[in-house]
Every structure is written in C-alpha cells, then in structure tokens.
Amino acid sequence: MDPILNPFSSGTRLRDMIRTIRACKTAAEERAAIRKECAAIRDSINENDPDYRHRNLAKLMFIHMLGYPTHFGQMECLKCIASPGFPEKRIGYLGLMLLLDERQEVLMLVTNSLKQDLNHTNQYIVGLALCALGNICSAEMARDLAPEVERLLQFRDPNIRKKAALCSIRIIKKVPDLAENFLKPATALLREKHHGVLITAVQLCTDLCKVSREALEHIRKKCTEDLVKTLKDLANSPYSPEYDISGIADPFLHIRLLKLLRVLGEGDADASDSMNDILAQVGTKTESNKVAANAILYECVQTIMSIEGNSGLRVLAISILGKFLSNRDNNIRYVALNMLMKAVTADPQAVLRYRATILECVKDADASIRKRALELVYVLVNETNVKPLTKELVSYLETCDQDFKGDLTAKICSIVSK
Amino acid sequence: MIHFVLLISRQGKVRLTKWYSPYTQKERSKVIRELSGVILTRAPKLCNFVEWRGYKVVYKRYASLYFCMCIDEDDNELEVLEIIHHYVEILDRYFGSVCELDLIFNFHKAYYILDELLIAGELQESSKKTVARLIAAQDSLVETAKEEASSISNIIAQATKPELLVLWLAISSEETHTPAHAGVHLTSTGTTAYRADNGDRFGPAFSNRTRVTPVVNPSFPLEPLRLKPINELLEAERIDDAELFDMVGVVVGREDPI
Numbered sequence: 001m002d003p004i005l006n007p008f009s010s011g012t013r014l015r016d017m018i019r020t021i022r023a024c025k026t027a028a029e030e031r032a033a034i035r036k037e038c039a040a041i042r043d044s045i046n047e048n049d050p051d052y053r054h055r056n057l058a059k060l061m062f063i064h065m066l067g068y069p070t071h072f073g074q075m076e077c078l079k080c081i082a083s084p085g086f087p088e089k090r091i092g093y094l095g096l097m098l099l100l101d102e103r104q105e106v107l108m109l110v111t112n113s114l115k116q117d118l119n120h121t122n123q124y125i126v127g128l129a130l131c132a133l134g135n136i137c138s139a140e141m142a143r144d145l146a147p148e149v150e151r152l153l154q155f156r157d158p159n160i161r162k163k164a165a166l167c168s169i170r171i172i173k174k175v176p177d178l179a180e181n182f183l184k185p186a187t188a189l190l191r192e193k194h195h196g197v198l199i200t201a202v203q204l205c206t207d208l209c210k211v212s213r214e215a216l217e218h219i220r221k222k223c224t225e226d227l228v229k230t231l232k233d234l235a236n237s238p239y240s241p242e243y244d245i246s247g248i249a250d251p252f253l254h255i256r257l258l259k260l261l262r263v264l265g266e267g268d269a270d271a272s273d274s275m276n277d278i279l280a281q282v283g284t285k286t287e288s289n290k291v292a293a294n295a296i297l298y299e300c301v302q303t304i305m306s307i308e309g310n311s312g313l314r315v316l317a318i319s320i321l322g323k324f325l326s327n328r329d330n331n332i333r334y335v336a337l338n339m340l341m342k343a344v345t346a347d348p349q350a351v352l353r354y355r356a357t358i359l360e361c362v363k364d365a366d367a368s369i370r371k372r373a374l375e376l377v378y379v380l381v382n383e384t385n386v387k388p389l390t391k392e393l394v395s396y397l398e399t400c401d402q403d404f405k406g407d408l409t410a411k412i413c414s415i416v417s418k
Numbered sequence: 419m420i421h422f423v424l425l426i427s428r429q430g431k432v433r434l435t436k437w438y439s440p441y442t443q444k445e446r447s448k449v450i451r452e453l454s455g456v457i458l459t460r461a462p463k464l465c466n467f468v469e470w471r472g473y474k475v476v477y478k479r480y481a482s483l484y485f486c487m488c489i490d491e492d493d494n495e496l497e498v499l500e501i502i503h504h505y506v507e508i509l510d511r512y513f514g515s516v517c518e519l520d521l522i523f524n525f526h527k528a529y530y531i532l533d534e535l536l537i538a539g540e541l542q543e544s545s546k547k548t549v550a551r552l553i554a555a556q557d558s559l560v561e562t563a564k565e566e567a568s569s570i571s572n573i574i575a576q577a578t579k580p581e582l583l584v585l586w587l588a589i590s591s592e593e594t595h596t597p598a599h600a601g602v603h604l605t606s607t608g609t610t611a612y613r614a615d616n617g618d619r620f621g622p623a624f625s626n627r628t629r630v631t632p633v634v635n636p637s638f639p640l641e642p643l644r645l646k647p648i649n650e651l652l653e654a655e656r657i658d659d660a661e662l663f664d665m666v667g668v669v670v671g672r673e674d675p676i
C-alpha cells in the first residue's frame with residue numbers, strides 16, 4: 001500500500017479502494033477496511049464537495065454489492081441526479097436503481113427530478129430517466145409520470161421510443177387503470193421498422209392484452225393481420241449481419257411476435273385461422289440445431305398448442321417436440337418434456353406415440369430430465385398401457401441411482417393405485 | 419419477465435445484481451445465498467434450467483462467472499439463454515475479451531450496458547451494434563464533460579485529481595544506462611515519473627496493460643524524457659542529431675475519473 005495514496009480517503013480512486021479491499025485476507029480484515037472506507041465517505045458527504053460525489057457513489061455501490069449497509073448514501077443518489085451534468089446523472093440513476101427499492105419513501109423525492117429529466121433536451125438524459133422509472137417506479141410515481149412517458153412513445157428518436165415502451169409496461173402493471181391511455185400509441189408503434197422499437201412495442205401490446213380485456217379485443221381486431229405480415233416478412237427477410245443469430249434474422253423479434261399472436265389467437269377462431277400459414281411456415285422452415293432456432297420452434301409450438309384447433313398444425317407441433325426429445329442437447333429435451341406435459345391434456349394419443357423416447361428420458365443422466373419424464377409417464381398411464389409401462393419402470397428401478405429410487409418407487413405405487 | 423439478473427463467481431462472490439421485481443434488501447440477500455447454493459453445486463453436464471420457488475432460473479457459466487436470470491414459469495427458457503449470450507457478447511466487444519477482473523473494476527460499466535439491454539425485465543434491443551453505439555455515445559459525453567471540467571479553473575486542483583492520459587515511453591541506451599522503462603503521466607502541471615509494476619528495467623511492454631505507481635524522487639533523471647507529440651516530430655524542419663529517439667509513445671488508454 002503506497003503511503004502517499006491513502007486508500008481510505010475520498011481522494012482515492014475507485015479502483016484503488018477495490019484493490020485494497022480485495023487484498024484483505026480475512027472477513028474481519030475486510031470488515032475493518034469497509035468500516036474505514038465508509039467513515040471516509042461519510043466525512044466526504046458531510047463536506048458536501050460536489051467533485052467527489054460521483055466517486056463516493058461508485059464506491060458506495062461497490063460496498064453495497066459486497067453486502068454491507070449503505071443507507072447513508074441514499075441522499076447522494078438524489079444529489080447526483082439533481083446535478084446538471086450527464087456523468088453525475090448517469091451514476092446517480094444507477095445508484096438509485098441499485099441502492100434503493102420501490103418501497104422506500106426516499107424514492108418519492110426523485111419524482112420531480114425525473115419529471116424534469118423526462119423533458120430534457122439531451123436525449124441521453126431522457127433515456128436515463130426512462131430506464132430508472134421503468135425499473136423501479138412505485139404505483140404513485142407511475143401515476144404521476146405516465147403522461148410524460150406516453151408522450152415519449154412518439155419521440156423522434158427510436159432509442160427513446162423503445163425505452164418509453166418498456167417503461168410503459170411497468171406503468172400499466174403498477175396501475176392497470178392507465179392501460180387504455182397507452183393503447184393507441186402502442187399499436188401505432190407496431191408499424192415501425194426499427195427492430196428495437198418493434199420488440200418493445202410487441203412486448204407492450206402483449207402486456208396490455210394481459211392487463212385489459214378491451215385492449216385485447218382492440219388489438220386482436222385491428223392488428224392481427226399486420227402482425228402476421230410482419231412475422232412473415234421477418235421470416236423471409238434476407239441476411240442482415242446486424243440482427244443475424246445462428247443464421248436467423250432477429251430470433252428475439254420472431255419469438256415476441258409468436259408470443260403476441262398466441263395471446264391474440266387464444267379463444268378466437270378467426271384470429272387463429274389467420275395465423276395458421278405463418279405458424280406452419282415457421283414450424284417447418286426453421287432449420288439449424290442452434291439454441292436460437294430451437295427457441296423459436298419452442299415458442300411456435302407453444303403458440304400452436306394454445307390457439308384454436310387446427311389438427312394439422314398440432315401434429316406438426318407434437319412432431320417438433322418428438323424431435324426435441326431425441327436431441328443431444330439436454331436443454332432441448334428438458335423443454336420438450338415440459339411442453340409435452342401441457343400437450344397431454346389436449347391430445348394424449350399424439351403424445352403416446354413418443355412413449356418409447358419418453359421412457360428413455362426416465363433413464364436420462366440429468367436428474368431434472370428424469371424427474372420430468374417420470375411425471376409425464378405418470379400422466380400418460382391408462383388402462384391399456386399400465387402393464388407394459390409399469391414393467392419398464394420396475395426394471396429400471398433395479399439399475400437406477402439411489403436418490404432416484406425413492407421417487408420412482410413412489411410413482412410406481414401411485415400408478416398401481418390409480 | 420425477467421425478475422432479476424445475478425452474476426456470481428465460482429466462489430460465490432456477487433459481481434452484479436439487478437432486480438426488476440420488488441425485493442427488499444433482506445430478501446435480496448436471502449435470494450442470493452439460496453440461489454448461489456443451488457447453482458454452484460450443480461454438476462457441469464446438467465441442463466441450464468433450475469426450478470426454484472415457483473420460478474425458473476436460467477444460468478450459464480462463462481469462464482469463472484455464472485450468469486443467472488430468473489424468469490416466470492411460462493417464459494421461454496431457450497430464449498433467455500440467448501439473451502444471456504447476447505449480453506456476454508456485448509460485454510466482450512466492449513471490454514475486448516472480457517474477463518472477471520474487468521467486471522469487478524468496471525462494474526458500473528457492466529450495469530450501464532445491462533441497462534441498454536433490459537428495462538422492466540424485458541429485452542430492449544436485439545442489435546449488438548446499436549447497444550455498442552449507444553454506450554459509446556454516452557461514454558463520450560462523459561469524456562467531454564471531464565475535459566471541460568479540467569479547464570483553467572481546475573489546474574490548481576489537478577495535482578490531486580485523476581489523470582487523463584497515460585503515455586508509455588521507453589528509452590534505452592547502452593551507453594548511458596539510463597533506466598529503460600518508464601511511464602510518464604501527463605497532467606497540465608507537468609510530468610511525473612512512474613515505474614512500471616512488473617519491474618522490468620529494459621524493454622517496453624506495449625502489448626501489456628501495466629499498472630503504474632507514482633515514484634517520489636525518481637533516481638533516474640527526467641531530463642532525458644523529452645517528450646514530443648508525434649506530429650511535432652513528423653513536421654519538424656530540423657531534427658537535432660544529439661537527441662536520442664528510441665521509441666514513440668502510444669496512448670494506451672484513457673482512465674475513468676472515478
């Protein structure tokens with residue numbers, strides 16, 4: 001430790017403090033170091049020197065992450081946020097999000113700063129405010145600032161529009177009554193080309209549907225066709241390096257669109273009809289064995305299983321799951337088993353076709369997969385297949401892991417008593 | 419939605435936490451302890467999903483760090499794996515082959531990047547390029563503010579304030595045996611000498627980032643370290659033959675003021 005630079009004075013840089021703390025060899029040493037540092041920060045706070053505020057806050061955040069209490073620093077966040085400069089606001093808002101949570105009353109004091117920053121001429125400051133609001137606002141703050149956020153949904157910069165869209169999600173979750181105010185601007189955003197705005201707008205519409213019956217009906221009526229077209233264009237779009245992941249254009253957008261279509265198609269035959277083609281296309285044309293492609297297929301299957309009946313599509317869905325079950329990647333096998341559990345209620349016969357593969361999964365190396373598979377077998381048991389199925393299970397009982405034996409035996413007993 | 423994001427080291431140290439649902443400070447500590455216990459003890463070949471308290475936690479290990487995201491039961495786990503990877507790739511591009519130390523000493527930057535990726539527990543941007551561009555724009559706003567702050571009125575205080583540039587320069591001379599390895603710290607009040615921590619006496623280490631510590635009363639003369647910016651050298655009408663040029667310095671990086 002250099003005698004000239006005392007790591008426990010506010011003149012010290014953040015990284016020097018971090019290094020000093022990391023050099024502590026015991027928990028007691030660390031506690032002593034932290035105590036010393038907090039004392040120095042407290043003194044610096046009392047001196048009210050604006051130059052060190054920025055650095056003090058960063059140090060406090062580091063100390064907080066180590067698990068030590070840092071309540072005395074909360075007001076520093078507010079002072080930083082109230083500063084005119086961008087660097088102070090940036091760290092102030094970060095401190096706010098890290099050191100406070102929505103239940104603390106201190107949070108209310110930020111509302112005024114937030115309002116000013118939401119109207120700032122510097123769009124990056126507007127962005128900071130939207131981010132903070134979207135991450136931790138309380139219901140009261142949501143109510144106060146909803147009109148600003150609503151206005152920002154039509155801001156000239158797409159970076160702000162997309163942040164406003166996500167911020168709106170938090171607002172409508174906190175105050176569902178406000179949902180109808182966001183309906184029109186949200187649906188307008190669905191026509192945009194910017195992927196960031198589209199992703200967030202689609203998510204906003206999905207959440208609007210969940211929160212408000214009127215929103216669901218409105219979006220279903222007015223937007224389903226356009227959404228189907230957007231997905232179609234995306235699925236057919238040429239290679240774009242910016243959005244390509246594993247050979248697919250923007251899988252995230254694919255997935256969000258599929259999710260929204262699911263919400264719109266559920267319980268409505270017309271809406272479901274209009275999406276059949278694109279679902280078939282995505283289900284059959286999505287190639288590649290990478291995670292991104294499988295994530296899309298997984299979402300597609302979920303949508304098919306939730307919307308109104310098309311037996312052809314359902315057969316396709318179950319066959320996708322069947323392929324998943326034989327996939328070498330255990331993540332894929334795991335999600336397939338999950339989905340099959342849900343599919344069983346709708347179409348047990350279709351699932352039964354994969355009985356053999358499911359039984360293989362009961363013997364899987366991965367414990368969570370074994371557990372899932374066993375549950376699935378239990379659900380699949382009926383009078384005709386109880387004998388062969390139980391026979392398989394009992395023979396596996398002889399060779400399986402000690403800890404699994406308990407579960408397996410219990411399940412076999414429940415099957416027999418069924 | 420994503421309820422929280424957790425980055426923990428193999429030893430269970432927390433490197434980053436972000437909460438999108440209401441958890442009190444006490445609840446957060448409890449969650450971290452519990453989840454760390456569950457995830458750090460999982461065998462390597464198991465799948466990346468854990469069921470926990472009615473939620474699903476998706477985790478992936480990158481070198482010495484576990485990236486964890488807690489989602490709802492009906493969310494798409496495979497997609498969240500991609501979101502984690504998206505974040506890691508952006509961090510990698512920003513820090514240039516990111517490692518755990520980068521995230522420790524620059525945790526605030528890791529948060530800034532996460533804030534461009536997720537808000538309210540939902541994905542904000544699918545283009546890594548856009549995220550990188552937005553972060554760069556904000557970083558340069560911070561730079562500009564710093565430069566303005568270090569104008570005339572702050573010169574007096576500069577002596578105790580953080581530096582802007584670290585310029586590496588090496589001089590070696592077999593005849594004079596002047597120490598070869600010196601870093602020079604430029605401030606508006608003059609030059610201060612530093613000696614590299616790796617203890618090398620000769621030879622520059624341009625490919626390594628080395629920490630410097632200030633040297634009081636350096637035993638080597640500062641006079642030979644007659645620094646010139648490169649354009650002065652290139653445009654000089656006459657170069658003094660008595661001057662020894664061994665190396666041109668390279669700005670290796672700008673340092674964060676905090």
